[in-house]
Amino acid sequence: MRKADKGNSPCGPDDRGEAQARHVRRADGRGPSATAAPIERAVLVGVHLPLRLGGDLGGAADLEELGRLADTAGAVVTGQVEQRRDRPEPATFVGKGKLAELKALVGSTSANLVVFDNDLSPAQGRNLERELGARVIDRTELILDIFARHARTREARVQVELAQLQYALPRLTRLWSHLERQAGGIGTRGPGETQLETDRRLISRRIAQLKRELVEVGRDRRVQRHGRRGEFTAALVGYTNAGKSTLMNGLTEAGVPVEDRLFATLDATTRRVELDARRRFLLTDTVGFIRRLPHHLVESFQATLQEVADADLLVHVVDAASPDPQRQIDAVNRVLADLVPEDRDTQIVFNKLDRVDADEFRQRFARRYTGALFISAREPAGVEAARAAIRRRVVAREIIVRLLVPAAQGQALAVFHRTGDVLEETWDGPFCRVVVRLRAEELRRLLARHPGIRREAPQ
Ligand SMILES: Nc1nc2c(ncn2[C@@H]2O[C@H](COP(=O)(O)OP(=O)(O)OP(=O)(O)O)[C@@H](O)[C@H]2O)c(=O)[nH]1
Ligand SMILES: [Mg+2]
Structure with a gap:
């Protein structure tokens, strides 16, 4: 598995994290380095804790998802171990017996990677690696890794690298001790303080640089959004792999890559969608969410997620064929809660x-989600049902107003015909009385541009 941007790695090409044979191959052999790199063979571990200890673990389904994540990252899953505990074992997360079982499984399946569904502290990771003789990562690290592999645009790369470095910073000691073991088997002795301090400083400096870049990215996005001010905007949101990009492609000519893997989309793509002769809106397809999405990612993806935060309408796509759609909805809503007000039209x-x-x-x-759509985004009928539902939402936000337009501002009438439904139009001397249905934002813009137009009280 690789970092977001090798060339910009804070420790240079000889980056310590890189040195840990972060080579992977997809289970189906389509991986990036199918010939050269050793395959990562992974054992999965899930510890079920009580809810009060953050035990959002739902049993087999969670390890299944972890398996999909591992597969997406290019590892081959060779086995899995589960345990139910009242609290994690402080040093190794799992208990002694389980650890022995895990070690045996790692040995018998020639695994070189152990992936925990639970978040590990740096010390736990270190202890486990020592005990198991394999690299140990947690779910957060795995997700960060997938993001790093899938980041294509500069914006996504910068955001992923920032999240990775913020995650790595408190864990530097672990990387170092791991390396020393790998290099010379010196055991657990840590490195000289000086080198560690140097690395910390370099990483902190790089973090500051990335943050500055993101401020610029945010500014560019704001300028873009300013340019399309007044247009109705909708954002596709939902669990990863729900079919957001499929629906995007059905509604537009965007041609966003669609794949049966997690986090295929990391960037934001915005396109205009025609609803009818005069109505159109802007639709954004962007990164999907997942249960326990690493908070570093949510924070560093603010620039991309701003498109969601600013949307007039959220189109929340749910995979009906997933093992537990309700749980996916809840997970998405939890991420959304930090981004948009609860009453955002959805x-x-x-x-x-x-x-x-x-x-x-x-x-x-249907009963719990009145007004929900039930479609297949792969089928034209499903796409058209989605278009019609969005159109209804757009129309519902239009208002009907009576206006008095002076003849001198007659050019505004053409704008009404273009952007609204003109329901009545009668000339009364030098004035034209117009009853028109249009979006409130559009009306505001028109009135600002044509101060001579007066609004009449509704009759
Ligand atoms: N059977 C079926 N498969 C679908 C449908 N819609 C999407 N898919 C498949 O589901 C997989 C994921 O689709 P995407 O559109 O990439 O999903 P996404 O929500 O954009 O996923 P991420 O970008 O990874 O978060 C692909 O293999 C699609 O072909 C559908 O209506 N029916
Ligand atoms: Mg997508």
């Missing part, structure tokens, strides 16, 4: 209905 779209018993599924969810 259209729920249950997708992939072709993969479930559609009638039974509808019955389960």
Whole structure:
């Protein structure tokens, strides 16, 4: 697995984290380095804790998801171990017996990587690596790694690198001791304080530089948004792999890559969508969410997620064929809670209905989610149903006003015809009385541009 941007790595090409044979290959052999790199063989570990200890762990489904994450990162899963505990073992997270079982499994399956579904402290990671003789990472690290592999644009790369470095900074000692063991088997002795301090300083400086770059990215995005001020905007949100990009491509010609893997999309793509002869809106497809999304990622992806924060409408796509759609909705809502006010207009779209018993599924969810759509974004009929639902939301936000337009400002009438539904238009001497249905933002803009137009009280 690799870092976001090798060339900019704070420790140079000989980066210590890089040195840990971060080579991976997809299980299906389509990986980036199928011939040269050794395959990462991973054992998964899930410890089920009580809820009060952050135990958002839902059993087998969670390890299944961890397996998909590992696969997306290019590792081959060779086995898994689960344990139920009242609290984590302070030094090694799992208990002694489980540790022995895990060690045996690592040995018998020739695994070189152990992935914990739980968050590990730096010391726990260090102890486990020493005990198991394999690299140990947690779910957060795995997700960060996938983001790093999938980041394509400069913006995504900068954001991922920032999240990775912020995650790595408190863990530097662990990387160092690991390396020393790898290099010369010196054991657990730490490095000289000086080198560690140098690395910390370099990383902190790089973090500051990335943050400055992101301020600039944010500024550029603000300028772009300013340019499309007044237009209705919608953002596709949802769990990763729910089908957001598929729907985006159905509604627009965006051609966003669609893949059956997690976090295929990391950037924001915005396109205009036609609703009818005069209505259009801007639709943004962006990064998907996941349960326990690492907070470093949410923080560093602020520039991209701003598109979601500013949208007039959220189109929340849900994978109906996932093991627990409700849990995915809750996970998405938890991430959204930090980004947008709770009352933001939201259209729920249950997708992939072709993969479930559609009638039974509808019955389960229609009552709780009134107004929800049940579609298959792969089918034209599903896409058109989504377009119609969004159109209804746009129309619902339009208002009907009576206006008195002086003849001198007659050019405004053309704008009404273009941006609104003109319901009545009668000339009364030098004035034209107009009844028009249009978006409130549009009306505000028009009135600002044509101060001579007067609004009449509704009759
Ligand atoms: N059967 C079926 N598969 C679908 C449907 N919609 C999307 N898919 C598949 O689901 C997978 C994920 O689709 P994407 O559109 O990439 O999902 P996404 O939400 O953009 O995912 P990320 O960008 O990774 O967060 C792809 O293999 C799609 O072909 C559908 O209606 N039915
Ligand atoms: Mg996508």
